Amino acid sequence: MARRAAIAAVLASAVSLVAAAATSATGTEPCAEVRNLYLRGNSIPAATGYACLTSVPFDSETGIATVENFKKFSEFHSTLGDIKNPGVGYANEPVDILGMLDNVIAMIKQGKIKNQYQFEEQMALVVGTSFDGHYTFLGNTFYSSLDWYRGGATETGEFEGSLVSVSLDGAALPQVFFATDLNKKDASPIVSIDGVNVVEYLTKESTHQLFHDADARWNVLFARQQSDSPGSFIGPWFYPGPKFTATMANGKTKTIQNYAVVPEALKEKWSQVVDGKSFYKTFVAPGSTSSDSTTDIPERSLRKRYVEKRLVPPNYPKPVIQHADKEVELGAFFLADYTLKEVAVLSINTFDPVASGDSVEFQALIQKFIAYAKSQGRTKMIIDVSSNGGGSLFLGYDTFKQFFPTLEPDIGARMRYSTALDIIGTAFGTITLEDATSGSFDNNGLTPADMYLSPIHYTTSVDANGKDFSSWADMRGPVTINGASYSQIMRYNFSDPYLYQGDTIESVTGYGPLADTPAQPYAAEDIILLSDGYCASTCAAFSDLMRRQGGVRSVVLGGRPAFGPMQGVGGTKGVLVEPWEAIEASIASTLADFGTAAQKKKWAGYLPEAFPIAMSSAPTVNFRSGYHPGSDTPMQFLNESANCRLFYTPAMLTNVTHIWESVARLAWGFGGGTGQT
Structure with missing residues (x-):
């Protein structure tokens, strides 16, 4: 706070x-x-x-170069083609992102964009039509230099x-x-x-x-x-x-x-500003000592833009167990009402680990709480994922497996095929396990291990049947769907020890060293998944697995003042976000370590370069879309309503216990129920 x-x-x-x-x-x-x-x-x-x-000046040549480069970067955005014809389940208008970006260029050439703020606002509006939190363009002038408050x-x-x-x-x-x-x-x-x-x-x-x-x-x-x-x-x-x-x-x-x-973090920078021109030099022009297209302005996540969140907000009951790091919003509770002595609540506001070791503690905490809740006679479980913006995909899969250890997660993924992706994938696909482990590859860019473990490398995924891909060409496709080109369906091989690199868990529960797991702790009818619509990314994947494979019922809160169904997952359903820095590093390595001079000259027309303006945080794309088995429609465009919807009452807004109690009575009829169905 x-x-x-x-x-x-x-x-x-x-x-x-x-x-x-x-x-x-x-x-x-x-x-x-x-x-x-x-x-x-x-x-x-x-x-x-x-x-x-x-009053911040706008340079038209720089603006056009920025848009053209962002268009190249957007070729990696997995739903770029789908959103032009998203299907009947999608409630928003179809949009042509590249066409809208071309329109921004036309506006620049016609002299309709007068200042840097207007330019960055137009870019944000175009990107915003995708309604995808994994697809971003956040300029310093529009987004981060000042906050607005009503x-x-x-x-x-x-x-x-x-x-x-x-x-x-x-x-x-x-x-x-x-x-x-x-x-x-x-x-x-x-x-x-x-x-x-x-x-x-x-x-x-x-x-x-x-x-x-x-x-x-x-x-x-x-x-x-x-x-x-x-x-x-x-x-x-x-x-x-x-x-x-x-x-x-x-x-x-x-x-x-x-x-x-x-x-407050921008005090030193603002002290250098005396007019629009000095603002441009301070916030917009790339740093003179760095080729990076982002500044040293602290990155602000979308969910923490306005206030700092705490693990246990005001008026939450005392948790039975909680994560040690206050920024990892994970806690577990027992309802105290005498009619609800059978109900436990697992509150998961994030799957995002913060410090070293947080993922391991997250995994262990859920395992510990499930066992403790069962030992205390808590036979019903509410899993509250309200305001969960996502995080580590492996933690989402792991939490699902802890509740349903015998089920095999079946979400598939596709990348959008493009010439740029093919250039990088072909190059990285030549890196072998021996190159990665021995360091025998003479590199100037990323290490061989980095390239081998990249999500672009064909060995990091298996096909829809769980079989290894034989090569990049085997994985890339392209497969034509809805008028656009995509890779083959990919899934994770959770038994692959090379999958768990960096600060993450040793393995998803049920695989490798964690293959021996307890029996399923709760029947599906004894679990309720609770959301407020603010569930995105990893939270979306977790919710999908719990509902579709696990058979768990869901309850959603709030929504517009109208009767009718509401989706529990309102945020992006993409299964991998990729920031510009990661793609930039892959491009730099491809140009440094692969290809002839003639090939590199040809590749330059497809590969984005460093952006010519500084930004609040690097642009991002949704790199992989999630798919249900046998479906060619990305999960992002499926309309999936919750089983039940509750409106907020005054008591619910000030004390979360009232929400949990209402949900428990609605789901299991404790204390006579709520009178709703």
Whole structure:
């Protein structure tokens, strides 16, 4: 909660200082004004921050080069072809990403893009149409140099612009309230924002979230205890305007000022900024001493953009067991209500290990808790994956195997075939195990072991039948599906000891040294998978295995104010994200260690180069799409509703125990059930 407290302290004086700040801005370079206000400890009006960012000059040649390079990089994005014709199960519009990027180039040539912020915003909007958290382009001007906030902090540390979406009795449709008003006797729901119907306004706002499901996008806007966040409505990615006015059902209105906040880690950089040109030199131009296309700005994960999460958020019950590292959000609980003495809860907010040894502890903790829960007569298990953005794929598979040790995970994967991928795969495919272990290959780029263990190398996967690929040509295909080209179906060989390299577990449970496993601890009907739609990447794979193979029922929370089904997995269902640094290293090694001069000259037309601008974090692509057995449709485009949906009630928003108790009564009828089905 350290960052949350720091943000509250910065914003606490916002209301009293904004008028003076706005007045002093007259006649001053807006970027200098931002710097001066920040260094004096004063609040920065959002309009002043926006004036600064839109004063940053734009170089059209650099912009075109950036887009062209990103197009080459996007050739590695596995759903680039699928999303042009995603099928009936996908609720969003089909899009032509490369065509939209060409349109950005056309806008540049026509002089329609006037500043760097506008350029980076256009790039973010194009990438955002994929609704895939594994596909990103995050420029420093648009994304990381300033944070936006709707409203300041109250004396009690609450965020005045934070909203909640809540059903007052759990049966009626949810309404939107200010979080600070919810517990007041005269609380009145918001009916409009800036004159627009509140549902219409917030639905449009939610389209900036990188979730494929509209209900998940809706949930992310609001304060929820499980995410330990005031909601993304108060901290949007884009400029939210100078203020907003909400009208309540009782006719009262509330106007809240918006602010820009300089991230504390950027204090030294902002001290160098006096105008738009110096901003460009500081934040946009690549470092003069490095060829890297990213700056030394600390990378910020999407899930931790606004506040720091804790292992056990406020009002969580005392855990029976929890991970030692507070950043690894894994804890286990026993429900205390006398009618629910049979129920245990495993709260998994992440599969992402942080420090060395975290993966091993994660694996051991789940094993320990399952055994302990069974020994204490806890015959029912709720697995809560709310706000789980993913992490180590092996930990997701391992957790599934701990609950269903006799089942073989059957998710397949494909890469998108491209000439660039083929160039690298052909080169890396010549590296043998002997090269990797003996170091006999004379290399100038990646080590032979790095190339041999790359996800591009054909030996790191087996085919759909569990058989080894004989060569890169055997694995690459290409196979034509839906008008695009892909590799053959690939799966992991969990018995391969070379699969577990780096800081990870020794093996997935049920394989290799962990082949001997206890019997299945719980029947499928005794497990409930709980989510809020914010489940992505590894969480999506884990949820798919638990539901589809394990036969576990699922419950999802919240969603838009409408009756009907909701998906439990609203985030990306891709099974491997690859950052630019990894692909850049593979390209550099290919050019350094393989091919003739003539071949390298030809390859240059297909392989992306270092980006000509600095970015908040390196661009990423979804490198492998997940597939069900026998299906040619990526999991990303399948609509898979949860078995049951519950609306948030006021009690659920402030005490997660009420959620778990409601789910237990609904699922197993304890204490007479909930009256819902």
